[in-house]
Amino acid sequence: MLSVKDIQAVYFIGIGGIGMSALARYFVSLGKSVSGYDKTATPLTAALEKEGIPVHYEENLQIIPKDVQLVVYTPAVPSSHAELIFYLQCGYTVMKRSEVLGIISNSSFNICIGGTHGKTTTTSMTAHILRHTGYGCNAFLGGIAVNYGTNFWSDPRNVAVIEADEYDRSFLRLHPDIAVISSMDPDHLDIYGTEEALQDAFIAFSQQVKAGGTLFSKHGLPRGSALNAGRHYTYSLQNESADAYAKDITMHDGSYRFSVALPGGGIDGFTLHMGGMHNVENAVVSIAIAHQLGIEPAAIVDAVEKFQGVKRRFEYVIRNSRMVFIDDYAHHPEELRALITGAKTLYPGRKCTVIFQPHLFSRTHDLADEFASSLDLADDVVLLPIYPARELPMPGVTSEMIRDRMKSDYVKVVKREDLTNYIKNEYVPAANLEFGELLITAGAGDIDALVQPVKELLEKI
Incomplete structure (x- = not known):
């Protein structure tokens, strides 16, 4: 080898x-x-x-x-x-x-975090807690941790925190000591064919956990009882049937305060400065991992409060009384649902406009109804053309496929190169700055390159 x-x-x-x-x-x-x-x-x-x-x-x-x-x-x-x-x-x-990655992690203590969504934030938060508390780890992240401006760091301690990617069954090359499965919603059906085959892969991932290792899975996953590991705990946002969950959650100025119930005890006094209740749930399992590793509760509390998030995961581009502009990597219907719901909960009363760039023709084809349902949660929706990534076009599969399934009164398809004109000539003139606007850009393609030009236009109003 x-x-x-x-x-x-x-x-x-x-x-x-x-x-x-x-x-x-x-x-x-x-x-x-x-x-x-x-x-x-x-x-x-x-x-x-x-x-x-x-x-x-x-x-x-x-x-x-x-x-x-x-x-x-x-x-x-x-x-x-x-x-x-x-x-x-x-x-x-x-x-x-x-x-x-499989070779690199062969001889280390591995914390591997998988799921069709939630894994990047959870991996970054877990690695941050271990680094901030002085426990130490090597980190292989699927996003840029804002605290450190990177997706990798090294440490003398032979512990690796790894984002476990289900695409192409990549995560089956990993052998976790601690594993997380955050979700198993249908995705990558171009690879798996069926939702059941995707779930089979996650079940196989759970069986990769080393003897004596631990699995944390989200409470209520489909076929969750088939997940297999030496120790298996479930976690949830607030479901008290889970082994770990958040309680006494309050919102204050875009942040969350809460306590966490854990196997054999609990920790109080957390503050998370990251939007979206789904990120509180991500924090629950990161905290549970740190607790299992024996890190002092007070140090975990401090680390969570100091966590600044992940680039393009509920990232605030502008946040003031007149305008909240959030950019997010969301490219799956459930991610969009969590993003829009979380943003509207934090900023009730503001008109919510979502600019979404679908990612992959196959994903758009397979999940068009689900995308339409999630996007209908917004007040206004602007769709950009599909970002093809590795794929060739599929006949009849366009962003209009999502638009035609939506029930919202305002859904518009805009060419990527015309987005700044839309912001300047349509969005800004109609903005209600007295009550405040909520704008979200979302997608895993190249929509992120438009964030700065849009920001510059919005800062002029």
Whole structure:
């Protein structure tokens, strides 16, 4: 088996991906030579280049390194990619990101957090608690932790906190000592085919937990009784039938105060400065993990209060009496439902406008009715065209497919390049600044590149 000790140089195909960049930063932390390719330049690839990692943006066999011991690629890269074909045909060691993560975590104590949604915030919050309290961990995150401005950090303690990705069954290469399953809602049906097959994969993930390990799963999951581990606890937002849950929740100025009931006890006095009741639930399981590790309750309370969230997870872009602008990565109907419900609960009485960019033709096709139902919770909805990511167009599958299923009075499809004109010429003139406006941008594609231009327009009113 390949050993990390034998690797001096690593090349990444798709280095700008959130999981790939975390691995790239890991190898840099070990003093390895790292370089990579990505299709487009982004703020994340710019950050990697600033950290000393060479990145290029064209498939070019003349400039790729030939003296590497490992080539890592993401499943999002097509099999026809010229660089990938070259390395495969020339006999290089070529591995998926998930395979490399499996090797790295082979000899560590692993806290692996999975679920069709909620995993990025929960992973980041758990890793933050361990870091802030001085317990220590290596962190492989699926988002940028605002406290630290990165998706990876290293620590002498041989503990790894890992976001366990269900896409392409990647998480089945991990062997957790502690595992979390936050949700098993239908997603990635292009890979799994059926909801039952997706659930089967999560059941298999639960069986990856090491002997004597612990599983935390959300209370009430479908087929939850089939989840299998040495110790199995459930958690919930407020359901007292769960082993861990929040109680005495109050809201104050966009933050939550609460206590947490835990197996064998509880901890009082938490404050979470992150919007959305679903994030209180995410905090419950992060707190339960820290408690099981023996971290002092007072230190856990302090760490939760100091947690600043994750980039693009209920991220406040503007927050004042006239305008609240939230940006979020939500790209699944249940994520949208939690996002819109949470925002409207925190800011009742404000008109809620959601700008949503669907992600993947297959997901839009499979879940169009569910997207329509979730988006109907908003007052006004603007849909951007579908972001294709790794997919080719599917006949008849467009954002209009969602629009036509919605019941809301105001649903509009706007070209991506026309969004700023919509904000300037339609949204701003109609804004009710006396009662305050609530604007949400959501999606996992390139809608994040529009956040700053929209912010600049809104700051002028």
